[in-house]
Amino acid sequence: MDQVKLNGGEYVRVEGPAMIEVLRGKLYILGAQYDEGSRITILRARRVVAKAINDTELSVVLGPGGFVDKPKAGEEMIDEWDSKLSMGLKGSVIMVMGAMDSGKTTITTILVNKASSMGLKVGVVDADPGQNDLGPPTTVSCSILKGGKITHLSYMSPVKQVFLGSTNLEGNWYRAVYGVAKLVDYLKNIESVDFIVINTDGWVEGEGAVEYKRALVNAIKPNYVIIMRKSDEVNGLINGLGIGNMLILNAPPSMRIRDRNDRKIHRDMGYGRYLSPSRELTLNLTQVPVVNMPLTGRGLNGNLARLISSYLKVKPIYMDSLKNMVMVVSSMVKEPMLRSIPGGVAVLLQPNWENGLLVGLEDKDGFLITLAVLRRIYYNNGRIVVTVPKRLSNFELNNIRGIRVGSIRVNEQFEEIDKFSVIYKIERIISENGANPLT
Numbered sequence: 520m521d522q523v524k525l526n527g528g529e530y531v532r533v534e535g536p537a538m539i540e541v542l543r544g545k546l547y548i549l550g551a552q553y554d555e556g557s558r559i560t561i562l563r564a565r566r567v568v569a570k571a572i573n574d575t576e577l578s579v580v581l582g583p584g585g586f587v588d589k590p591k592a593g594e595e596m597i598d599e600w601d602s603k604l605s606m607g608l609k610g611s612v613i614m615v616m617g618a619m620d621s622g623k624t625t626i627t628t629i630l631v632n633k634a635s636s637m638g639l640k641v642g643v644v645d646a647d648p649g650q651n652d653l654g655p656p657t658t659v660s661c662s663i664l665k666g667g668k669i670t671h672l673s674y675m676s677p678v679k680q681v682f683l684g685s686t687n688l689e690g691n692w693y694r695a696v697y698g699v700a701k702l703v704d705y706l707k708n709i710e711s712v713d714f715i716v717i718n719t720d721g722w723v724e725g726e727g728a729v730e731y732k733r734a735l736v737n738a739i740k741p742n743y744v745i746i747m748r749k750s751d752e753v754n755g756l757i758n759g760l761g762i763g764n765m766l767i768l769n770a771p772p773s774m775r776i777r778d779r780n781d782r783k784i785h786r787d788m789g790y791g792r793y794l795s796p797s798r799e800l801t802l803n804l805t806q807v808p809v810v811n812m813p814l815t816g817r818g819l820n821g822n823l824a825r826l827i828s829s830y831l832k833v834k835p836i837y838m839d840s841l842k843n844m845v846m847v848v849s850s851m852v853k854e855p856m857l858r859s860i861p862g863g864v865a866v867l868l869q870p871n872w873e874n875g876l877l878v879g880l881e882d883k884d885g886f887l888i889t890l891a892v893l894r895r896i897y898y899n900n901g902r903i904v905v906t907v908p909k910r911l912s913n914f915e916l917n918n919i920r921g922i923r924v925g926s927i928r929v930n931e932q933f934e935e936i937d938k939f940s941v942i943y944k945i946e947r948i949i950s951e952n953g954a955n956p957l958t
Contacts, residue, residue, distance in 0.1 A: 533586075603766060604630065612739060616745065617749075619721030631716060641715075644716070646719045648685065655794075656686050658683060680886065794933055802902070802904075810921040814841075843952055848898070873895065878905060881919070
């Protein structure tokens with residue numbers, strides 16, 4: 520246990536796991552004030568900077584890997600951020616952008632606490648499907664805070680989620696725009712929140728990133744866009760958005776940087792936490808359809824099936840169709856592929872193509888009921904077996920109306936092992952032919 524004494528205006532930096540107790544004085548952390556007797560929990564590998572409002576004494580209990588120190592001049596940006604975060608929050612929507620490890624989540628948390636301290640009902644959207652703090656990876660999620668304060672977004676529980684099917688938005692960002700807009704609409708019109716803050720992903724460089732963020736701004740029409748800047752990595756984004764309601768904040772040079780492996784471990788842990796303990800669930804495809812693939816459970820037989828298999832020169836195990844797209848499962852296929860056929864497109868899949876794919880089980884409005892793992896499809900009777908969290912209630916089960924196939928494959932320990940990227944092309948073809956999988 521460390522005893523820390525601070526003069527008014529001094530800073531202390533704490534990385535978790537840690538427990539801070541205010542023995543004397545007042546402490547300012549992430550937009551919230553903590554008085555004498557307050558206890559603040561800091562999660563593992565999370566770093567906060569606290570400022571003493573007056574002469575203050577703290578007790579800090581550190582867990583494995585935690586530390587406490589006093590930052591040097593210029594290492595932290597609390598005062599600069601506070602001086603610029605003076606916009607009106609009530610009735611506003613604020614979107615936070617920036618590269619990975621630039622302070623987006625910290626700024627989002629500060630805004631949540633500031634709004635909550637004003638007595639506002641706060642809506643939060645986590646729009647980072649790779650490092651989602653509210654819900655599992657592959658989703659965008661929203662939550663609500665009415666009163667109280669937090670030190671990290673993960674202390675909030677998701678109220679609604681949209682399954683994107685991927686942790687990488689390149690090639691899939693159109694679905695993310697739809698999902699974030701859907702969550703904002705829910706918070707505004709169903710939950711009647713007073714203020715919304717949207718924490719976005721770290722994809723900021725390149726034409727695709729700018730196109731995506733511009734589409735997001737056009738769909739949401741936020742009152743303010745905050746861009747976190749480490750160096751020149753956001754210059755293209757700043758110029759590409761071309762909006763006036765933009766606030767640029769400098770990221771602190773001391774930000775903790777997580778590498779690719781750290782991020783994968785974080786995602787794998789996210790899948791495991793969400794899905795464990797698990798059980799198997801069997802669904803009838805004719806009652807709960809797959810919404811983004813030509814898989815109806817009814818099958819395709821007769822002359823048309825024979826003509827297609829002859830044209831493709833494959834011996835099918837199973838064939839199905841939706842609009843002018845045909846799905847063919849054959850042992851002659853070694854990897855997923857698309858082939859043109861007269862009047863349409865065929866997706867050719869190998870046996871057991873489905874095993875381990877993440878799927879979203881959705882309600883009638885397209886919100887995620889639960890993340891699941893596809894295990895097996897029984898083509899002879901139109902049944903599909905998925906792994907779901909054991910905690911899933913009968914009420915939730917009865918509200919499942921659709922299955923959305925994702926692009927990520929996991930193993931038995933829920934660790935990412937492979938991609939099913941062909942799903943993006945399948946979705947687009949189905950969408951172009953009138954059966955829109957995006958909504």
